[in-house]
Amino acid sequence: MGSEKERMMLLRKISEVSFAMDEARLFLDTHPCCEEALEYYKNMCAVREKLVKEYTACYGPLSSYDCFCDNCWKWVEYPWPWEGACK
Amino acid sequence: MWSYERRLQYPVNIKQTNPKLAMVIMSQFGGPDGELAASMRYLSQRYAMPYRxxxxxxxxxGTEELAHMEIVSAxxxxxxxNLTPEEIAASGFDKYYVDHTLGLWPQAAGGVPFTSTFFQSKGDPITDLTEDMAAEQKARTTYDNILRLVHDHDVCDPIRYLREREIVHFQRFGESLRIVQDNLDSKNFYAINPAFLADKAR
Known part of the structure; x- marks a missing residue:
């Protein structure tokens, strides 16, 4: 488990690679056979998978499908994304 | 279905409150060219769209617009x-506060409540996509209008990001309209509505 700063840095990396995929996905919808875009999407997908796995192990799940708890449901305990810096 | 991912599409970390500015930005949550209307517009239009x-x-x-609604809401x-009653009274936020306290409720900056009349789902691909392109430009203008009033970098930064997305979406809808027209009679795009069976059989 890292510091809050480290958590935010990892989350930022996940958001960056996810955005790359969000943008490429829209492009692929109207250019479904663009080889360059298909390759880009595949590469970003592999990077994202690795980062999300690391985040989930250190700071808890981003998706409730990845939330596994033994005694107490943890999904509601992690910070919500809209909370931001203004406490 | 949709599933929730516990992150914003673009980060929002504002350190200084500003209720007057919040009142203006609220239009991009529940106003006529806001993100809620955008998402409902595109997701509703899908069912009458014959081209995959x-x-x-x-x-x-439509899904990305839901993420944008979450950014604007944040x-x-x-x-x-944590505004004080004094700050609420002094900023002009009191008219919103009296009905919603500090909760979020979709409305335009002028207090007009969100309504589905902000968008159309016409069941005609050319009509719908032409509306979608206009909607992206209207949202871009609204963000330009907001940016003239914002001087806090923490607020400018995510607003600029949202503005840029309007331009990209406009481009993608332009390509979509082209795809629809390529499937129609080039001498008369309006000869039939490809989403209406009785028209197609004619």
Missing amino acids: EVAGVLTDI IIHQLTK
Whole structure:
């Protein structure tokens, strides 16, 4: 488990690679056979998978499908994304 | 279905509250050219879209608009967090506060409540996509108008990001309209409505 700063840095990396995929996905919808875009999407997908796995192990799940708890449901305990810096 | 991912598409970390500004930005939550209307517009239009690529664009942009609604909501929430009654009265936020306290409710900056009359789902691919392109430009203008009033970098940054997305979506809807027209009679795009069976059989 890292510091809050480290958590935010990892989350930022996940958001960056996810955005790359969000943008490429829209492009692929109207250019479904663009080889360059298909390759880009595949590469970003592999990077994202690795980062999300690391985040989930250190700071808890981003998706409730990845939330596994033994005694107490943890999904509601992690910070919500809209909370931001203004406490 | 949709599933929630516990992150914003673009981060929002505002340190200084500003209820007056929140009141203006609220239009991009529940106003006529806001993110809620955008998402409902595209997701509703999908069912009458006969071309698979374009139904994909409507699904994926409609989904991204939900993420944008969450970004705008986070901005409003952080701009109004823990306000005192004095700050509320002095900023002009009192008219909103009396009905909603510091909760989020979709309305335009002028207090007009969100309504589905902000968008159309006409069941005609050319009509719907022409509306979608106009909607992206209207939202871009609204963000330009907001940016003239914002001097806090923490607020400008995510607003600039949202503005840029309007331009990209406009481009994708332009390509979608082209795909629809390529499937129609080039001498008369309006000869039939490809989403209406009785027309197609004619």
